[in-house]
Amino acid sequence: MTGRHFSRVVFGNKKTALSLIRHLVRIDMAPDLVVTLGETARAGVDIAGGANDMAGVCRDLGIAVYECSNYRLSGADDQRFFTENGFDLAICTGWQRLIPQEILDRFASGVFGFHGSGMRFPNGRGRSPLNWTLRLSGDRVFHNCFRYAAGADDGALFQTTELPIAERDTIAILQFKALVDIKLSAERLFAAHAAGAIPLIDQPDGPSIWLPKLTPDDSRLQFASMPRDQLLGIIRASAPPFAGAFATLSSGDEPRRCVFRNAIAYDGPMGEHWTSAAPGTILDASSDFSVIACLGGPLLVIDSADSLEDKVGERLD
The missing domain is CATH 3.40.50.170 (Formyl transferase, N-terminal domain)
Known part of the structure; x- marks a missing residue:
């Protein structure tokens, strides 16, 4: 040509x-x-x-x-x-x-x-x-x-x-x-x-x-040190077509990576112990949703790779 x-x-x-x-x-x-x-x-x-x-x-x-x-x-x-x-x-x-x-x-x-x-x-x-x-x-x-x-x-x-x-x-x-x-x-x-x-x-x-360039490792959610709005920003920015944001569940024999593809601020009813729970604590969950304690208020995960229903009370790092 x-x-x-x-x-x-x-x-x-x-x-x-x-x-x-x-x-x-x-x-x-x-x-x-x-x-x-x-x-x-x-x-x-x-x-x-x-x-x-x-x-x-x-x-x-x-x-x-x-x-x-x-x-x-x-x-x-x-x-x-x-x-x-x-x-x-x-x-x-x-x-x-x-x-x-x-x-x-x-x-x-x-x-x-x-x-x-x-x-x-x-x-x-x-x-x-x-x-x-x-x-x-x-x-x-x-x-x-x-x-x-x-x-x-x-x-x-x-x-x-x-x-x-x-x-x-x-x-x-x-x-x-x-x-x-x-x-x-x-x-x-x-x-x-x-x-x-x-x-x-x-x-x-x-x-x-x-x-600077962002890599998948930059999508780590640090519940202990990041307020809710910062966590939500990372989740929204890492959503599909990207691989999702992640945190680590350290209970059990091996650490488990939990991937979150979308979340919003939670504004529903709250249990008495929720306000005193440590950031990263899984407050409640079903097969489709989970609520996680954060600095600044709970976060509602509406799309994740795995259900956290059997991990309520455990804490994400």
Whole structure:
């Protein structure tokens, strides 16, 4: 595939990218090309929420596909492809690597991506921004569509949308809200490109707050030292599609990891001993729910990997 010119391109590997592509097809703004990982490159990386057979689905939709050999686009074949073809505009979503500057420079109107956190740019750059927003009890996400530049998350802004966060929103709900905004932003971006001008605003200079990467081990619930609102933030941020938050039950022959996928503040009737119970004590439970003592009031687990019905009175660490 050489000597061709592609006006609209999408980079992506995840289900979110595939949802965006299908949306663009429905509104007659289909991309001319999709760039995704080839089978060999894909086998070497762990992609949360990866789309099965992205290349095959896009070809069935009548879209040209380039399957890259390297996630960082640093392989000789990938470099050759971007050198020997021409490009106007690209949207990148769910591509968890920086795109090399020499490839960004091949797009006449730029490559645009998305980043949202509870802080306005330039703050909130970095890793796991939506998860961090829930962990920090944020009430909104500033969701940015911006042109990629040499650094991470520091390019000029096309638009910023405020996404409200409801009290019981989990990471999956927040990701869906972001996906809806990605689709709407893509429509506006492609329309601006077709009209001949994409308006951009530079990000402010100066110091900024960067967010570090979160790992599954960071989802540990520490009942003895964390108040209820902090625990709820971690649970909501670790909910599916992530692995869930966890605590350890130390009774019995071996410690048992208990995984919690969703919880809310408990506001029902309370036993006389509940207010004096140590944080982490399992106050009551059924096959579906459990109430756990916390600093600041009990927590009601509404989705967990295992029932704690036979562990009432025991304590989670």
